[in-house]
Structure formats: C-alpha cells, structure tokens
Amino acid sequence: MQDLEKPVANPLVVLREEFDDWAVLFDPDTGNAFGLNPIGVFVWKRLDGHHDLKDLVKDVREHFEDVPNEAENHVQNFIQTMAQRGLVGCETLK
Amino acid sequence: MTMPVMRTPRSVDLAITNRCNLRCTYCSHFTGAGDVGQELSKKEWLRFFQELNRYAIMKVTLQGGEPFCRNDLKDLIEGIVENRMRFNILSNGTLITDEMAKFLASTRRCDGVQISVDGSVPITHDSCRGEGSFFKAMQGINCLQKYGLRVSVRVTIHKHNVLDLENLARLLLEEIQLPGFSTNSACHLGLCKQNADQVQLSVEERSLAMQALQQLNKKYNGLISATAGPLAEGTTWLAMETAHREGSEPLPERGRLSGCNGPMSQLGVRADGVMVPCVQLSHMDLGRINHDDLGEVWRTHPELTRLRERRSISLNSFVYCQGCNYINYCTGNCPALAYEVFGQVNHPSPDGCLKRFLETGGRLPRLSDTNQ
Ligand code: SF4
Numbered sequence A: 001m002q003d004l005e006k007p008v009a010n011p012l013v014v015l016r017e018e019f020d021d022w023a024v025l026f027d028p029d030t031g032n033a034f035g036l037n038p039i040g041v042f043v044w045k046r047l048d049g050h051h052d053l054k055d056l057v058k059d060v061r062e063h064f065e066d067v068p069n070e071a072e073n074h075v076q077n078f079i080q081t082m083a084q085r086g087l088v089g090c091e092t093l094k
Numbered sequence B: 001m002t003m004p005v006m007r008t009p010r011s012v013d014l015a016i017t018n019r020c021n022l023r024c025t026y027c028s029h030f031t032g033a034g035d036v037g038q039e040l041s042k043k044e045w046l047r048f049f050q051e052l053n054r055y056a057i058m059k060v061t062l063q064g065g066e067p068f069c070r071n072d073l074k075d076l077i078e079g080i081v082e083n084r085m086r087f088n089i090l091s092n093g094t095l096i097t098d099e100m101a102k103f104l105a106s107t108r109r110c111d112g113v114q115i116s117v118d119g120s121v122p123i124t125h126d127s128c129r130g131e132g133s134f135f136k137a138m139q140g141i142n143c144l145q146k147y148g149l150r151v152s153v154r155v156t157i158h159k160h161n162v163l164d165l166e167n168l169a170r171l172l173l174e175e176i177q178l179p180g181f182s183t184n185s186a187c188h189l190g191l192c193k194q195n196a197d198q199v200q201l202s203v204e205e206r207s208l209a210m211q212a213l214q215q216l217n218k219k220y221n222g223l224i225s226a227t228a229g230p231l232a233e234g235t236t237w238l239a240m241e242t243a244h245r246e247g248s249e250p251l252p253e254r255g256r257l258s259g260c261n262g263p264m265s266q267l268g269v270r271a272d273g274v275m276v277p278c279v280q281l282s283h284m285d286l287g288r289i290n291h292d293d294l295g296e297v298w299r300t301h302p303e304l305t306r307l308r309e310r311r312s313i314s315l316n317s318f319v320y321c322q323g324c325n326y327i328n329y330c331t332g333n334c335p336a337l338a339y340e341v342f343g344q345v346n347h348p349s350p351d352g353c354l355k356r357f358l359e360t361g362g363r364l365p366r367l368s369d370t371n372q
C-alpha cells in the first residue's frame, strides 16, 4: 500500500453515523460527503495510525460474516480512494 | 407507519440573536414565540458548538433577528469552523461590510448568505423594510460578490411588490447576475399577523403573483425557486388539479399530514437557547442547550416524535377536509401555519389549502405559463 502503511483518518473529517450502521463522511472544508457501508465505517474507525492493511483485513474477517476472498483488495482500494480525496493520511514505516 | 430517524440532526438553525436593526412589517420573528427578548452569551454558543461537533452536525444556519447585529459574530463563526461545521447566514444585508465579507470568505466554510430583497427599486423594497434599506442591502450583496461568496436572494412577496416582480427578476438575474433567487410570501406569523391588511396578499394578488412567477420562471429557465409562497403553491396546486382532473391514483405520501420534513433532519435553537423543532415552531420547547443533551432530545423527545408521526394522520380525519376533491393529492401543508390558526400542529393549514383558495375566488396559473 505504497505510502499508506498505517493509515490515519483526517481528524478534520466528520464521521456521521446516520441509520443502522451506515454513515456519511463529511469534509467540512469542501462540503463533500461520501456514503459508507457498515464495513467502511468499521475500517474508518480503525484508521488510527496503529493498524496496517493486514490488521484491518484480519479485524474485518473477525467482525463480519461471509467476508469474500478479495476483501484485502477492497479495503486497500477504500483506503486509497479516501487518501485521494484527502480524507486519509499516513504514518509511513521508516 | 414509523419512518427511520437519523441518529442526530444533519443541520441546526440557530437564532443567534433576538435583535434586528430593522422592523419589517411582515417579520415572522418579532412578536412570535421566537421573540424571546434575550440572547445567549458567546461562551454559551461556543460550548454548544462543541456538542454539535461531538454529534457530527454538518451545517448550521445563523439567523435571528439579524445575525450581523452581533459584535462577536466573527468569534462565533470561528467556533463553528473549529468544530468542523459549515454555515450559512440569513440576513437583511444592511450591516454587511467589505471587511466582514472578506472574513466570511477567508473561512472557506460559508455555503452562502441569503439576503432579503423585496423590490427592484427603493420604493417597493423599503415599503415594508424601512427607508434606506434597499441601497444598504445592495451594498451588502456587492461586498459578498466581491469576495466570491454565494449570495442567495430571498424575495418575500407582499402587497407592495406584487406588481414589481418582473423588474425584480431582471435586477437580480440580469443586472447583478445572481445564479437564481427564491421567493415566498408574507405569511400569518409574527408581525405580519397584526399588519396583515397592509402586507399580506389578497386572493386576487396571490393569483396574480402565481401567474407572474410561473411566467418569469419559464422566461428564466427555472432560475426562480420556492418552497412556500405563490410560486411553490402554483406548482403544487396545478399538479393537484391535474391529478384530480385525470382521476389519478393517490400521490405517494399524500392524503396525510406529510407537509413537513423538517424534524426528520434538522432542529432549531431560539435566541435564548431553547431547542425547538423549527424556528417557525418556536412555542415547542424541547429543552435547553448545554443543559439537555441534544442527541437525547433528538431521539426521544415526545413532542418531536409526535411531530414526526403526524405524517401517519389521514386528512380524511379532519372535518376541515371532508368532501374535498384534492384530498388524495394534498399534504396538509406547514404545521407552523396550522398552529397559528387552529392552535394545533396536527391539523391541515388553511394557508396552503387549494380548496379554500378556489372557494374564495383564487385562480390557478395556466399550464401554458409554467416551466413544465
Ligand atoms: S414547520 Fe413549516 S417551516 Fe418548519 S420545517 Fe415544517 S414545513 Fe417547514
């Protein structure tokens, strides 16, 4: 995950949990909002600079049932998309 | 039938002041339940903004009275920014300076400032708002535009400007090149109640305004919007009339008191810190900010639940609506206006009632004049 060894959620971004386990990520600087499904919410809450991709996928598998084999790709894509939008930064491994 | 309710409101309307430098003759604030004669200190608002942050509120709308009357407005806005929210402001525009506009733009969190403009010339604008207010409002708009802020003008239609709508649209859309503007009309709230004869539209004037606004909106390709007042009514009522004429199936969500979605996603706070479902429902005290927990009020307050559940009440259950041809296509309209007339929110409002409008001589716009 090139630059994103241990991703960190941008603390300025607001996580709004709305209905059930679904949520919206809101960037107050741009006004943009993105919908998150329950797995996205779960991953987002672990973007604290202490979990790498392997940890995140392991946690997802432990927490949710019927996680598909390609979960690692999905989580990686999710983080990279968030990073491109400026919602996630990183603590690179030295 | 219960609708799912989000965990916290998405936006909150804040009456940050009870003061205003004007006394518009149709103002819905003064003499209404929101006119509380006091306002909270900066410290209290800033503390509340922290709670809004914790509950992930995305946006606040600053209103009053006149928000720019507060000398500490910049501090309040800085508190909003620090607490991860965006904001917009409802204003009469007369106190906005170049320096204030520059500050608002510098925050990069301002979604827009809504300025009230009621006429194309001082005589119509100032008729209800007071001498000199037209030029000051125009100056305010100019300052906001200079710094690239989004200006959204609101036109309140009343007896003295109903014949000025064409010139007003030309001023706003062609001369000062706004991307659009919205309209409503002086309605039976606050000061308007005591000045109704001088300001509120008669049925004939309402019919004229409806027709004129539909034609203007056609001319300007839908750049004029409305959620209340003659433009909104003209559109809704024409659709109801067409549905009735064609014997259409009941429209979704209609036939019940479904006219208000506010309490599904937003909350209001009066200038004294009392939480209310909407600033137009300021008599409904839901608790006090910094004393009562906003999340708990939002999820559990019985009055709020009752208001949300009003959409399950059939219009057939009201004597007022019995025998009405439009019942399957009607929402029963705004509860705040129903409260003003009947003293209860769970009632259809006569202000938005098509049957009553037609019975008292009202005319709908021609379909050919609409933007449809
Ligand atoms: S009470 Fe009336 S003004 Fe307030 S949100 Fe409901 S419909 Fe809108």
Ligand code: SF4
Pocket (backbone or CB within 6 Å): B315, B320, B321, B322, B324, B325, B326, B327, B328, B330, B331, B332, B348, B349, B352, B353, B354, B355, B356
């Ligand atoms: S009487 Fe008025 S409020 Fe009632 S259903 Fe008919 S149009 Fe709607």
